[in-house]
Amino acid sequence: MTAGGAGEEHDWLALPRMLVSPVYDILGFSITDGGEGWLECTLVIRDELLNSDGVLHGGVWMLVADSAQGGAVRTLLTPEERTATVQSDFRWLRRLEGDRLRCVGRVARRTRQVWHTSVECFDVAGTLVATGTGTFVVVPR
Numbered sequence: 001m002t003a004g005g006a007g008e009e010h011d012w013l014a015l016p017r018m019l020v021s022p023v024y025d026i027l028g029f030s031i032t033d034g035g036e037g038w039l040e041c042t043l044v045i046r047d048e049l050l051n052s053d054g055v056l057h058g059g060v061w062m063l064v065a066d067s068a069q070g071g072a073v074r075t076l077l078t079p080e081e082r083t084a085t086v087q088s089d090f091r092w093l094r095r096l097e098g099d100r101l102r103c104v105g106r107v108a109r110r111t112r113q114v115w116h117t118s119v120e121c122f123d124v125a126g127t128l129v130a131t132g133t134g135t136f137v138v139v140p141r
Helices: 014-018 023-027 058-074
Strands: 029-035 038-044 081-092 100-110 114-122 128-140
Touching (some): 023 058, 029 058, 058 128, 081 114
Antiparallel strands (some): 038 100, 114 128
């Protein structure tokens, strides 16, 4: 928790954790850290998530990365607001080693309705394996 105002503490992860989708449990990833304007999701890789070549399916990478970015936005929203992805760009940099994928999303810039984010993804050794950017719209719930 981070200090909010005079003597207050703010739980930046309250809204992201309250709005977790069932797909988190289906795929096996969770919110593992976060704060003001950033959120970390970690995926435990299982055989069911691999493509026909035996590597983590690209769509799974993107789903976890998008969730980290959307979660970063949600750390700054009120319960009366919601967000949706309107654009996403993702780059694989190197092979993923180990059984975990950790994606850290950050809010880079925001206007009243359009928010820009970035994401960095790491393997179990902490090596940067992918990056991306996203654009999210924020509207009333």
